[in-house]
Amino acid sequence: MFLYMIPFQGKYIIYRPLLPLAFVGNRAMADLCSRLYADSSALIGKDERQAYDFLKAAGFLDPDGPPPASSAEESVYKPTTCVLFPTTRCNLGCTYCYAQGGGDLRQTLPLSMARAAIRKICEHAMEQGLERYSLCFHGSGEPTMAWRFLKKCVAYARQQPLPVSINLTTNGVWTAEKRAWLLDNIDEISLSFDGPAAIQNRQRPLRSGKGSFVQVMKTIEEMDRQGKSYGIRVTVTEENISDIPEIVAFICSETGACALQVEPAFNYGRARRNRLAVETDEQFARAFLEGFDIACKHRRHMYYSGARPWLLTDRFCEAFSKALIVGPDGFITSCYEVCSRDHDLAGSFHFGNMGRNGGLTLNLQVRSNLLARIGERRQTCRDCFCYFHCAGDCPSKTFSQAMMGFPARGSRCRLNQTITKELIGRYILQGQGIWKGGLQAECPEPVL
Amino acid sequence: MIDTGGDNGDNRANPPDSQGEQPEIYSIHMENKGIMLNRRSFLSAAAAAALVGGLGIPASLQAAKINGSCGFAHADAVTSIAFSPDGNTLVSGAKDKTVKIWRISDKKLLKTLSSEQGRITAVAAGPDGKSVVAGADDKTIRIWELPSGKILNTITASFSSIMMVAISPDGKRLIAGSRYTPLIRLTKNKFPIQLWDLPEGKFLKDFTETSCSSLAMSMDGKVLALGCSEHAVRLWSLEEDKLLNTLDSGPGTVTAVAISSDGKCVIAGTSRHKIMLWKTREGGPSPEPDPGFSENVPSVLALSPDEKYLVYQSKPGKITMKELREESVKAPWTRELHSDSITALAFSRDGKIFATASKDKTIRLWEMPSLRQLGCLADDSLSPPDGQRRDERQIMGGVVCTCDKVCTCNTVCSCVSVCSCVGHISSGSGGRSHSGGSHYWRPN
Numbered sequence: 001m002f003l004y005m006i007p008f009q010g011k012y013i014i015y016r017p018l019l020p021l022a023f024v025g026n027r028a029m030a031d032l033c034s035r036l037y038a039d040s041s042a043l044i045g046k047d048e049r050q051a052y053d054f055l056k057a058a059g060f061l062d063p064d065g066p067p068p069a070s071s072a073e074e075s076v077y078k079p080t081t082c083v084l085f086p087t088t089r090c091n092l093g094c095t096y097c098y099a100q101g102g103g104d105l106r107q108t109l110p111l112s113m114a115r116a117a118i119r120k121i122c123e124h125a126m127e128q129g130l131e132r133y134s135l136c137f138h139g140s141g142e143p144t145m146a147w148r149f150l151k152k153c154v155a156y157a158r159q160q161p162l163p164v165s166i167n168l169t170t171n172g173v174w175t176a177e178k179r180a181w182l183l184d185n186i187d188e189i190s191l192s193f194d195g196p197a198a199i200q201n202r203q204r205p206l207r208s209g210k211g212s213f214v215q216v217m218k219t220i221e222e223m224d225r226q227g228k229s230y231g232i233r234v235t236v237t238e239e240n241i242s243d244i245p246e247i248v249a250f251i252c253s254e255t256g257a258c259a260l261q262v263e264p265a266f267n268y269g270r271a272r273r274n275r276l277a278v279e280t281d282e283q284f285a286r287a288f289l290e291g292f293d294i295a296c297k298h299r300r301h302m303y304y305s306g307a308r309p310w311l312l313t314d315r316f317c318e319a320f321s322k323a324l325i326v327g328p329d330g331f332i333t334s335c336y337e338v339c340s341r342d343h344d345l346a347g348s349f350h351f352g353n354m355g356r357n358g359g360l361t362l363n364l365q366v367r368s369n370l371l372a373r374i375g376e377r378r379q380t381c382r383d384c385f386c387y388f389h390c391a392g393d394c395p396s397k398t399f400s401q402a403m404m405g406f407p408a409r410g411s412r413c414r415l416n417q418t419i420t421k422e423l424i425g426r427y428i429l430q431g432q433g434i435w436k437g438g439l440q441a442e443c444p445e446p447v448l
Numbered sequence: 449m450i451d452t453g454g455d456n457g458d459n460r461a462n463p464p465d466s467q468g469e470q471p472e473i474y475s476i477h478m479e480n481k482g483i484m485l486n487r488r489s490f491l492s493a494a495a496a497a498a499l500v501g502g503l504g505i506p507a508s509l510q511a512a513k514i515n516g517s518c519g520f521a522h523a524d525a526v527t528s529i530a531f532s533p534d535g536n537t538l539v540s541g542a543k544d545k546t547v548k549i550w551r552i553s554d555k556k557l558l559k560t561l562s563s564e565q566g567r568i569t570a571v572a573a574g575p576d577g578k579s580v581v582a583g584a585d586d587k588t589i590r591i592w593e594l595p596s597g598k599i600l601n602t603i604t605a606s607f608s609s610i611m612m613v614a615i616s617p618d619g620k621r622l623i624a625g626s627r628y629t630p631l632i633r634l635t636k637n638k639f640p641i642q643l644w645d646l647p648e649g650k651f652l653k654d655f656t657e658t659s660c661s662s663l664a665m666s667m668d669g670k671v672l673a674l675g676c677s678e679h680a681v682r683l684w685s686l687e688e689d690k691l692l693n694t695l696d697s698g699p700g701t702v703t704a705v706a707i708s709s710d711g712k713c714v715i716a717g718t719s720r721h722k723i724m725l726w727k728t729r730e731g732g733p734s735p736e737p738d739p740g741f742s743e744n745v746p747s748v749l750a751l752s753p754d755e756k757y758l759v760y761q762s763k764p765g766k767i768t769m770k771e772l773r774e775e776s777v778k779a780p781w782t783r784e785l786h787s788d789s790i791t792a793l794a795f796s797r798d799g800k801i802f803a804t805a806s807k808d809k810t811i812r813l814w815e816m817p818s819l820r821q822l823g824c825l826a827d828d829s830l831s832p833p834d835g836q837r838r839d840e841r842q843i844m845g846g847v848v849c850t851c852d853k854v855c856t857c858n859t860v861c862s863c864v865s866v867c868s869c870v871g872h873i874s875s876g877s878g879g880r881s882h883s884g885g886s887h888y889w890r891p892n
Contacts, residue, residue: 009485011474024476024485028469051471163524184585184609224719225661225677227703227747229764229789256700256719289482299721425483429476 002064003037004385005030006421013424017312017388018064020437022424036061058434068314068388077364081134082121083325084114084153085339086146092171092212094204096237096271099140099339107328108146114153116358117326122160132163140328140339142171144178154185169233171204172219173212179222189223189230191216191257195247199240217254224256231259237276238265241283248291252298260295260302262288264415266397268337268344281415289422296426306390306412307419309427310437314378316391320370330354332362334370335396345396348373373399390416518810519826522546524567526805528582528792532573533617535796538803538825539580540811541568547582549594550825552801552813557827561592570613572622579647581622583610589624591647603649605642612662615646616686617669622646623655625663625674641674655684664707667753667797671711675702681716681726697724704760706751713755717746723760725772750793750802757817764789765806769819783819785812 006013012030015022016037025033032051035042040061044052055061087108088099118135125133135157137143143150157164169190174182182189193216194200201211223230232255234247244262251260264278265271278284288304295302305316319325320334327333331341332352338345348370352362377399378392392398393412427435475486522542529540537558538550545567549559566584573580579600580592589603589610605624612625625641641655641663655674660682662675671692672684681695681702700720707714712728723746749760755772762768762782767790770780786806794803801822802814809830813822 011485024474026469026472026474029471029473032471047470051473054473221677221701224703225659225701227661227701227719253699253720256703256721293478422483425476429478429483433473433475 001037002067002387003033005034006385006424008421008425013421013428015385015424016060016064017309017385018067019059019062020312020435021059022428022435023058023433024425024428033060059436068312077321077362077367078124078128079322079324080121080125080128080130081136081323082117082157083136083138083319083323083336084109084117084143085138085140085326085328086114086143086149086153088141088328088340089145090141090171091145091173091207092142092204093207093209094171094235094270095274096203096235096265096269096276098266098269098271098337100269105340108149109326109328109330110356111149111152112356112358113326113330113354114149115156116354116360117324118153118157118160119358120360121324122157122162122164125162130162132165133160134165134167136167136169136323138169138325138336142173143168144170144174144182147178151181151185171212172216173206174215174219179219183222183226183228189228191220191230191232192235193220193232193251194234195243195250199243199247203235203237203240220255220257227256229258231261232257233261233263235263235265236278236284236287237271238278238280239276241278241280241287244284244287244291245294248294248302252295252300258301260300262291262302262304264304266337279411281411282418285415285418285422288419292423292426304419306393306416307386307423308389309420309423312388313391314388315374316394320367326354330356332360334367337396345399348399349396370395384413384417386413386416386420389420518812518824519828520809520830521548521550521805521811521825521827522809523830524809525788525807526791526809526811527567527569528571529794529803529805529811530571530573531794531796531801531803532577533575533797534577535798535801537573537577538794538811539571539573539582540805540825541571541582542809543567545584547571547580547592548825548827549580550811552796555813555823555825557825559595559597560827561590561597563588563590566609569609569611570624572613572615574615575617575619579619581613581615581646583613583624585609587626589613589622589644589649591622591649600647601649603644612641614663614665614672616665617667620646621652621686622649623663623665623672625660653689655682661701661703662705664705666707666711667709668711671707673705673707673711673714673716675705675716677701679718681705681714681724683711683714695724695726698722703747704749706749706758708751708755709753713751715749715751715758717749717760721746723749723758725758748790748793750795752795752802752816753797753799759793759802761790761793765808766790767793767804767819769817785814785819786810 002016002018004015006015008024011024011026013022014025014030014033029051032044032048033055036055088105122133135153137150154166157166165187166185167188167190168182168186169192172191172193194203197211197213200213200216204212206212232251236244248260251257264284265276267277271277292302315321317335319336325333325336327339329341330353331350332354333339334349334351338349340346341350348366351364351366352360354360374392374395381387381392393416398412424435476483477486521540522544524543526540526542529538531538536552538552539547540550541547545563545565547561547563547568548557550556551558561580563582563584566586566588568582568584570583571580578594580594581589583589587605587609589605591600592598593600605626610624610626614623615621622644623641624644641660643652643655644650645652660674660676664673665671670685670687672686674682674684676682679697679699681697683692683695684690685692695714697716697718698720700718700722702716703719704717705714714726716724718724746760746762749758751758758770758772759767765786765788766782766784768780768782785804786808788806788808790804790806792805800816802816802819803811804814805811811825813825814820815822
């Protein structure tokens with residue numbers, strides 16, 4: 001049973017995520033909802049008749065829909081998405097990079113390993129009767145720096161018997177030649193970009209120290225010109241939390257990105273070294289929501305991964321269940337961010353290796369242990385209204401180094417709860433008093 | 449029995465004590481400092497009655513079999529479609545490197561033409577129904593004779609992939625376009641939008657130096673509209689061979705353009721998710737009030753021949769239709785027509801049939817303006833295996849989406865725009881019994 005009463009300005013957001021349904025009521029309404037939820041035929045008082053009629057019409061008396069259940073599928077590891085980390089090399093030197101891309105360690109994933117991984121994933125997808133499989137290029141450097149590798153992988157992936165959807169996560173600093181090829185050959189692009197020139201150039205400089213803004217904007221202009229669908233991921237540091245509204249306004253007015261993901265810099269890699277990780281969560285939540293309202297006016301979808309009321313899931317991240325993630329020297333990891341062998345969490349998140357001959361060795365016990373810990377952690381979240389949204393939050397950000405237990409509910413939880421609650425409130429507003437799921441098309445204007 | 453608790457896995461609390469209150473619900477409003485609760489409840493107000501009344505049959509919970517069974521038209525994504533001027537046939541091109549000719553009356557596949565090398569990116573039907581033109585990503589334009597299927601000519605353009613083609617009503621001129629401005633400019637074929645002679649394939653002229661993403665020709669062949677990257681739609685008179693006007697489309701690149709039969713109404717979608725409309729009045733074209741925003745970049749749009757309806761893809765697979773009559777008060781409405789992105793739209797010349805093509809490999813025909821499905825153009829040799837037709841599923845409007853993509857905190861999750869809602873249809877599920885009582889959540 002999943003009925004949540006979320007305190008909201010002296011009243012309650014009455015929330016049933018599995019219907020879904022949300023509205024604001026007083027204590028008496030919450031009490032009535034509680035009784036009817038336990039027993040839809042419960043006796044009601046004469047004074048409750050009107051409220052009862054409202055609840056009936058709104059669908060409150062309907063049973064919950066089934067909860068999302070990917071965990072059952074996870075016991076058998078048959079990923080249908082291939083994620084390759086082509087190289088550790090990078091043409092930028094971002095101040096908060098968790099992977100410390102472009103550092104002294106220069107590795108490039110051997111093509112034989114990539115091909116073996118692609119074949120394996122395509123086989124899985126065919127076994128499962130899927131129409132297509134997925135191939136993603138991601139960190140721990142800039143994938144387009146391994147240019148020949150990337151082109152060969154794309155060609156190889158398209159030669160497989162099943163159609164493929166190819167995704168690239170990139171910084172967008174491309175030459176004209178690369179730009180033309182990538183926009184013709186890559187299906188989906190996730191662009192890491194921090195917005196206005198001053199911010200982008202400070203946080204995401206070229207390796208030479210010069211700004212990268214102009215080059216990334218050329219990529220954006222070309223994607224817009226072609227009507228390419230792409231999303232932008234913005235990383236916010238402790239230094240520029242208050243800039244979120246300006247960043248969002250800039251991206252909405254200067255780019256055609258269909259989705260905008262805003263994430264706080266996490267305390268790892270260069271963000272830790274440079275003390276740029278976001279620590280003031282209340283300030284981040286406030287600035288995020290201000291940015292959200294701006295994005296809403298531009299009809300853009302903006303979100304933070306810890307607060308997704310529009311998404312029902314039982315896992316924060318599906319990388320470890322749906323993806324085979326191959327690091328630049330062949331390690332198999334459960335998390336994009338645990339992307340080097342010397343990462344603090346490598347012992348718990350790395351669960352295999354790919355040999356140069358393409359042979360795949362998996363230690364499924366390590367994976368099972370991780371899944372068990374994630375499952376245990378989520379059980380402790382059962383009574384939180386974010387249970388189906390952040391779903392226990394990001395494992396690599398919440399687990400302790402030694403995996404000896406769970407950190408106390410900390411600032412990430414508060415951040416996720418604050419933003420989720422406020423977003424549900426906005427959806428209720430947009431639904432003129434009642435939210436029945438999905439993203440709303442209309443954006444409310446402030447009452448001055 | 450309701451559990452009580454606080455934080456760290458034990459965060460249930462006693463149910464609220466109503467203390468003699470009447471149950472009430474409250475609306476919310478937006479202030480500059482954020483969302484605020486309205487002071488007055490509205491359960492007993494007239495607005496609530498309307499709300500409750502409106503929810504009597506909640507539209508958002510009406511299950512609808514959106515797409516019905518539909519076989520594949522092509523073996524890969526369909527990229528372009530065009531009706532013949534008489535409306536009897538439809539031409540389609542796809543990434544599977546084929547062009548197909550379909551008879552509308554019985555939805556029969558008449559002919560399959562192969563481009564051999566290039567993936568087909570654009571098609572146009574000749575005015576007499578005896579020829580078809582297709583552009584491909586191998587920089588070629590092929591002209592076939594119908595019904596023989598014989599290649600009349602192959603034009604190799606010097607610019608990159610051909611993305612747009614159009615034929616003049618007299619069948620003597622071909623306009624072809626690429627989205628790229630060539631990096632190396634040659635003495636001829638310099639610019640991305642070009643005019644060619646048919647059927648000889650002789651190059652006649654360039655239209656613009658600017659990169660353009662879309663073009664549309666009026667049905668009378670007099671006006672050509674080019675959607676360009678310089679925040680403008682350029683209108684060319686093909687009769688007088690001169691630039692008629694440049695319409696300012698505001699920030700962003702023009703991603704799609706449509707023009708009315710007589711060339712007097714122009715519609716453009718921009719990369720800033722906006723749709724612009726101009727109507728020619730005395731003194732030249734003037735901008736009309738925004739027909740609306742699209743939730744995604746409107747990469748395809750179309751105008752019905754009677755200029756009553758604007759149709760555009762507002763989300764992948766979803767079409768929004770807006771009535772353009774000035775007296776109309778109807779709000780635009782949206783409907784899911786395909787299980788993947790729609791790549792092309794076309795109205796028959798009489799405006800009675802509307803065709804949609806998609807990355808999902810299907811082509812569907814719809815009755816206008818009801819959007820009742822008339823059927824699919826399916827190549828029987830391509831029917832998908834039983835049980836694998838994504839387009840047969842039931843989709844419930846208004847439900848929270850789950851995602852069939854790998855969403856992580858490191859990749860922008862495009863679930864909302866890409867995925868359709870799957871599962872979580874509450875009706876008839878009976879719910880599932882969980883242990884424990886209601887969860888009264890109190891923040892830390």
